[in-house]
Amino acid sequence: MESGWFNMEAIKAFEISFSPDWYGSGYYVYVLKVVHNEKGTFYYIGQTGDRHFSAARSPFYRLMAHFNPYNSKATDAQLRNGLIAHGLIEEPTKDKKTRVCMEEAISSGALQISSVFYKILEFNGENHKQNRKHVEAVETALINLFDKKNLFNNLEKIGHHTVIINQDHHSLARQIYYNVTQQE
Numbered sequence: 001m002e003s004g005w006f007n008m009e010a011i012k013a014f015e016i017s018f019s020p021d022w023y024g025s026g027y028y029v030y031v032l033k034v035v036h037n038e039k040g041t042f043y044y045i046g047q048t049g050d051r052h053f054s055a056a057r058s059p060f061y062r063l064m065a066h067f068n069p070y071n072s073k074a075t076d077a078q079l080r081n082g083l084i085a086h087g088l089i090e091e092p093t094k095d096k097k098t099r100v101c102m103e104e105a106i107s108s109g110a111l112q113i114s115s116v117f118y119k120i121l122e123f124n125g126e127n128h129k130q131n132r133k134h135v136e137a138v139e140t141a142l143i144n145l146f147d148k149k150n151l152f153n154n155l156e157k158i159g160h161h162t163v164i165i166n167q168d169h170h171s172l173a174r175q176i177y178y179n180v181t182q183q184e
Contacts, residue, residue: 021059022058022059022060023058023060024058024059024119025048025055025057025123026056026058026119026120026122026123027048027049027056027119027120027121027123027131027132027134027135028047028048028056028059028118028119028120029045029046029117029120029135029138029139029142029172029173030045030046030047030048030059030062030115030117030118031043031044031045031116031142031176031180032044032045032046032066032079032113032114032115032152033113033114033115033180034079034082034083034113035111035112035113036088036110036111037109037110037111038110039086039087039088040150042086042088042150042151042152043150043152044066044078044079044082044152044153045139045142045143045146045153046062046066046075046078046139047135047136047138047139048062049128049131049132049135049136050132051132054125054128056123056128056131056132062117063115066078067102069097069098069099069102070098070099072098075157078152078153079113079152080102081154082151082152082153083102083105083152084098085152086152088105088110089102089105089111116179116180118172118176120135120138120172121134121135133164134169136159136163137163137164137165137166137169138169138172138176140160140163140165140169141169141170141172141174142176142177143160144165144173145173145174145177
């Protein structure tokens with residue numbers, strides 16, 4: 001190629017820094033906040049702690065799963081499905097895949113997505129079922145505080161209506177809810 005085919009002043013650079021906190025396994029409750037410039041604010045509330053394996057993903061890997069536009073069936077797809085169901089991204093087609101629709105909405109500024117993770121318990125490989133149930137109860141109590149029309153959560157998911165919530169779970173959920181909603 002001929003020298004000078006690009007303009008150095010026009011090259012834009014940005015940095016993505018990776019925090020060590022993103023990679024710590026633990027039992028987290030987290031809130032994805034989705035703000036659409038015309039349709040308002042929506043939420044997805046989740047938790048880490050696997051039902052089938054003795055594992056609790058780190059925030060990085062949990063978010064990575066949510067932003068996988070090719071996964072349309074698992075709970076990981078609730079962000080993708082919520083964006084489509086609420087009309088916050090263009091409806092994907094055979095020629096325009098979900099990934100492109102998400103990227104266009106975010107890069108245009110029509111959609112802003114942020115997340116906050118709250119570490120409820122450390123992951124040490126012990127008492128996994130008990131720890132998962134505890135964090136699931138905090139997640140469920142938190143979901144119950146939000147207006148359902150603004151949630152991406154599928155409330156028909158396994159066990160949502162059978163989760164046993166105690167006063168400690170309610171207290172933690174209210175603290176998280178306050179933290180999330182006071183920023184609006």
